[in-house]
Amino acid sequence: MANHRITLKINGEYEQVDVPSQMTLLQMLRDKLAFTGTKNGCNAGECGACTVLLNGEPVNSCMILAVECQGAEIVTVEGLAQDGVLDPVQQAIIDHGGVQCGFCTPGVLISARALINRNPHPTPDEISEALVGNLCRCTGYLRIVDAIQDAAARQESLAARL
């Protein structure tokens, strides 16, 4: 079975990787490149623990072949913080206690970042709909939804000060 050499950008850094056809983006991130922040929950596109940004849009990395990502730009949870400063969604989810076991958290953070990027003022309903693909069995979602709404507000006040 053929190996493919691909080049892609992950969290701002170029990587060149040899991948077999059937290797998913998730396997490549975790097993080849040690980005283990991205989790494998269901391996079927249901739970969202493996969510990453692919060219700015959230995807289930278990449902994409690594070879399909030739030339793509990937952001994982490790790439959210900039220069040691947490992304507003990360800081807000800590402040609101939106983390319990933490397994869904990387995927939730990526979905939240993508939501605020496309909709800077999400309502609680819009946040809930955006999280349909991120299953959390601990929190009951309320603190997560509060955190994301707060993150959007903090980001706006941050932008207003700049």
Next chain:
Amino acid sequence: MSINAHPELPEFDYVRPATLMEASRFLAEHAGEARPLLGGTDIFVRMRDGFYHDKYLVDVKHLDSTDELSYDPQRGLKLGAGVNMNRVMASPMVQAHYALLAEACRSVASYQLRTRATIVGNICNASPAGDTIGACLVLGGVLNVHGVGGYRQEPLATFFRGPGKTVLQPGDIVTSIEFPPAPAGAAGVYIKLGRNTWSDLSIVGVTVYGYADAGRASGYRFQAALASVAPTPLLVPALEEHLASHPINAEAFRQAARLAQAACSPIDDVRGSARYRKAMVRTLTEKALQMTWKKLGN
């Protein structure tokens, strides 16, 4: 016992042809062991579950114009095979003229899945439960298909042959779907009955589409398509005929819903019993007709 709900993908070769003809020829030469790949949201699940054993996945989502989403008031809407559902939903042209299509996309799985999932993939997968297929049927969708003999068109209404079965032959690649211009003031709804409000597969799906049409005795044309209640996505011509020839009122909608119930042939499965599905088809069709009637300004 594995911790993962699903195993990793079995071995196969990923093939990325440079042209449509190359792709069609490869698929025809490897009939039975090669499959066209769009978003993969169904294929990868089926491979992991051991239902698909293809030696080759042929990526066709980067080929000629499969990325196209275009609208022209005279020609209508064209959606390339590689256009994902989030892009369809976000398109102002789709929202303005084919809102039903955006509504159907919105009911599919999650945002992340819809970044990859495509309408053409949903159609080619030919699941009786396909959420976007009902909208595509009532909107008069026509598929552009590229095979080893070149291009041809396949109307969606005669495309499905059974669960997972279509008229497509080895080498055929659906490159896009086209919809005629939507009649002025047309409205529709998609009611999806799942175990939860969002993201689940449908137990029953009912699509209704209607518009004022002076050519019919009732002054209106209504169509309905049913999901998950027959071997294929199902149009209900009897409903259309009844509502074309009877004055539109509550009793006409009730009778039309009975005709939809009579037209379907559901099975018992893990998501619901046949009896329940039959009852829900009648209830939800009547509700969908009333909702559409209201959207039409009545």
